[in-house]
Amino acid sequence: MNKPLNKRIDMPLQAVEARNSNFDEVALGYSPEMAKAEASRCLQCKKRPCISGCPVGIDIPGFIKAICDDNLPAAVETIKNDNILPGICGRVCPQETQCENVCVFNKGGNAIAIGRLERFTADWERNNKSEIAPVSKSPATGKRIAVVGSGPAGLTVAADLARMGHSVTVLEALHTTGGVLKYGIPDFRLPSEIIEEEVENIKALGVIFQLNTLVGKTQTIDELLERFDAVFLGTGAGLPIFMNIPGENLVGVYSANEFLTRVNLMQAYKFPEYQTPVKAGRQVAVIGGGNVAMDAARSALRLGAERVCIIYRRTEVEMPARREEVEHAIEEGVEMIFLASPVRFLGDEKRNLKSVECIRMELGEPDSSGRRRPLPVEGSQFIIDIDVAIVALGTTPNPLISQTSPGLKTSHKGTLIYDEATSRTTKPRVWAGGDIVTGSATVISAMGAARRAAADIDKFLKTDEGKAGQNWLKADV
């Protein structure tokens, strides 16, 4: 058979002129013809490196083959065996560093567009529900599990355990499900309907969602352990990091978490129909170089800012954001200021943010992250006039859970100590996965950890292993 080895097929995007003023999805997805053409580029190679590149181990060649064969129900089923959130992952996974990175075609820069095909398959499912058989479930075990947090880790563990026949209740602090998917990722990258739809699929497995429940305050883990056989913590990394520089509490300085929560979770871009306001800003500076910084900058642009710049202390090469996100941001008009770092924020007499003073940086020797360490250039201060600043320098786990749960040990970074193979924490019958143990990372790595946890919880519950706490992770691990 003649396999075309030419370039991968681009995914249509909303035109730049239109998209930088609306919150509709930027990437429009493959047409069936495009998907089939892209899928037919796959060699179906024996080694299948892509599967090992996927943190949840999706049978990638399998679902791609099903697309080639025009058997989309089979493609859906193949993906869903390992990933209950394909519409989400197809959109926000960094495939270029995972499955696509190890694709044999990647050397020529033309890896099979696995993410786009996953997204295509998930979107097809959403529009053709009746053609899909319901996901199979094992007989009821009578075991009850509480899952804390409804982000990527919580949703994955809930779905896996429900399919294994356990009764699962998910406790969520906010008024809606999805966690960081909902409050952190803007609609133009991950529309709310996609999250809602995939959560509905999990509800269809019998999973119960209890919203407005802050574990640690509304209910404690010890109380949950009285009513449930196991508890999984997927509460993420929700505490924003600030710079602790002068002027950081001026009116107009936001954490990225606050800015994005207002815009995404509370839909402030539809104010006053939605009642939560946000300061749109005319001149906006976003501090940081990750995906969250890109999301914040692109959101600010869509809210009508005249100028949006990203201030990053290293160069474009070191930026942790996905290449695609950086490109989209630049195309839309976000300005990049590299090798600069804020020193202080300046305000007017009413304490409204007026400008930010930055200092130039240069790159020295590599630091512990392997990236070259930025060093300030003396006397190189300069001022940028801004009325909104968004600090996007990462997050750490919220200390609430560990503070209110005796026996749960944390590292100096605030992350929970756990056993990587089983996802067990230092507290018997409590598992954890996702950002709460790793610090802020990706959706799919959280899901991978969640799948390992689900497997271990299932094993534990079915064998009644270590009922008295024996064999449990020792606190000094």
Next chain:
Amino acid sequence: MARCFKKIIELIVYKILEKQNLATNVYLFRIKAPLIASKAKAGQFVMLRVSQKGERIPLTLAEWDGAEGSITIVVMAVGATTCQLSRLEEGDKINDLLGPLGNPTEIEYFGTVVCVAGGFAIAVIRPVIRALKEAGNHIISIIGVRNKELLFWEKELEQDSDELIITTDDGSYKRKGLVTEPLKELLEGSRDINRVIAIGPTAMMKFASLTTKPFGVKTIVSLNPIMVDGTGMCGCCRVTIGDETRFACVDGPEFDGHLVDWEEFMSRQTTYLDQEKYSYQCSLGTGEKHHG
């Protein structure tokens, strides 16, 4: 499964059991919320969202009843959310209610404690007064309202406290003037005042703190900044306490009034003044009508 599901639904359907109009524009709501009621302590708050498109706002608890599974909040209808809330009736449901949040008031035996409340914070200082009283403290309550029409729970406060002083800005009832005046007199008097707790409008808490500062009497205030999630996630409610930035939602809401950077706090409270006015106008009488 069905039974379990029903049970959980009962835990999270926030039905209004009782509504009272306590004073001009001031409303009391007793709401079904068993999980919150079973955990609540004096000084804690809830985040409330009236409707699907509504804002999340923090409200300090006025009362709770673990046995009945209810909490009580008191609001003054001044903004879009509180006006919308004030139009709800008994039997209606609140969309979302999260809590109890924040740290409880520090309750122990201090000796003589002056509890100062302004405006509709009369409602939220009551649980603090009762808990402190129970711990053996002698309670002197100073309640300040703009005028007689805004006063409520006078009898209750009289019962809860050992001494009660009421002031009105316009002199329409009891003593004319601000709460800081009797507060200052007490501090200058011969009795030992061991602690002051001030809850109410920001200006009142600020001036109460300024009044007590020269006397070196520890003064606790309950800050009410703008919040979004109320769980420590966004940092919207950050306040400077001494040299440190703290989040009022998880580190507070009560702080040492002498250490609060009041100027900063007041400026941050005004962040959305224009939008709040606009939103309020939009909500007036138009309910869920769409704009823009």
